[in-house]
Amino acid sequence: MDKKEQKLKRRVDREGAAMFLEEVAMGMRAGKLSIGKSAERLELELPKVLSLEIKCKSKKGKEKFGLSLSWISESQAEQDTAELVSEERPKSSPKPKPKKDHKKGHKKEHKKEHKAKKEKYKKLKNRMQDDLVALRSSTAQAGKLPDREVFEKFCADSRAMCTYRKKGEPHYEEYLGRLEEFVEAYEAADVPTLNLALESLIYMKERCHDEYK
Numbered sequence: 001m002d003k004k005e006q007k008l009k010r011r012v013d014r015e016g017a018a019m020f021l022e023e024v025a026m027g028m029r030a031g032k033l034s035i036g037k038s039a040e041r042l043e044l045e046l047p048k049v050l051s052l053e054i055k056c057k058s059k060k061g062k063e064k065f066g067l068s069l070s071w072i073s074e075s076q077a078e079q080d081t082a083e084l085v086s087e088e089r090p091k092s093s094p095k096p097k098p099k100k101d102h103k104k105g106h107k108k109e110h111k112k113e114h115k116a117k118k119e120k121y122k123k124l125k126n127r128m129q130d131d132l133v134a135l136r137s138s139t140a141q142a143g144k145l146p147d148r149e150v151f152e153k154f155c156a157d158s159r160a161m162c163t164y165r166k167k168g169e170p171h172y173e174e175y176l177g178r179l180e181e182f183v184e185a186y187e188a189a190d191v192p193t194l195n196l197a198l199e200s201l202i203y204m205k206e207r208c209h210d211e212y213k
Contacts, residue, residue: 005042008035027046028046031045032044032045032046033046046071047071047072048195049071049139049192049195049196049198049199050069050070050071050199051069051071051196051199051200051202051203052067052068052069052196052200053066053067053068053069053070053203054066054067054068055068070199070203071199072136072202121164121167124157124161125161125209127153127157128154128157128158128161128205131150131153131154131157132154132198132202132205134146134147134150135150135151135154135198136198136202139191139194139195139198143191144191145186145189145191145194146186151186155179155182155183158175158176158179158201159176159179162175167208167212168208168209168211168212171204171207171208174204175201175204175205175208178197178200178201178204179201181193181197181200182194182197182198182201185197
C-alpha cells in the first residue's frame with residue numbers, strides 16, 4: 001500500500017485553532033476526515049474505535065499540547081484475519097537434530113542458550129499478534145466479548161513480555177496499567193471501553209516494537 005501523507009502547520013489565533021478543531025470534530029462524527037488542498041487532498045475513513053493519545057508539556061516558558069489519533073482500517077483488520085486463517089497449515093515433521101560436539105565447550109552452549117531466548121521472545125510476539133487479530137475481530141467487528149481463553153492467554157503473554165530486558169522497559173509500567181484497564185473492561189462486559197483499551201494496547205505495542213527492534 002502506497003504511503004500518503006499531508007502535514008498542516010500554521011500560526012493561528014486561539015479562535016482560529018478552536019474553529020479548526022471543531023471542523024475536525026464534525027468530520028470525526030461523520031466518520032471521515034479530509035486534510036489538504038483540493039489537488040492533494042487526503043481523505044481518511046474512521047472506524048468506530050480509535051486510539052487517542054494526548055500529551056501536554058510545559059518547560060522554560062514553552063508550552064505544548066499534542067493530540068494524536070491512530071487506527072487500523074476495517075479492511076486491513078479483515079485482511080489480517082484472513083491471512084491468519086490462511087496461515088494455519090499442518091506443520092512439517094521436524095528434521096533430525098545433529099549430534100552435539102562436546103569439544104567446542106561451554107561457549108557454544110552459551111550462544112545456543114542466548115539464541116533460544118531470542119527465538120522464545122519472537123515466538124511470544126508472533127503469538128500475541130495472532131491473539132490481537134482474534135481479539136479485534138470479536139470486539140471491533142462483531143461487537144462482542146472475545147473468547148475468554150484467547151483473552152487470558154493474551155493477558156498472560158503481555159505480562160511475560162514486560163519481563164524482557166532491553167525490549168522496551170521504559171514503557172512497561174504504562175503498558176501494564178493499560179492492560180489492567182483492558183482486564184477491568186472485560187470483566188465488566190463493557191465492549192466499547194474494551195475496544196478503546198485494546199486499541200491503546202495495540203498502539204503501545206507497535207510503537208515499542210518499532211523503537212526496540
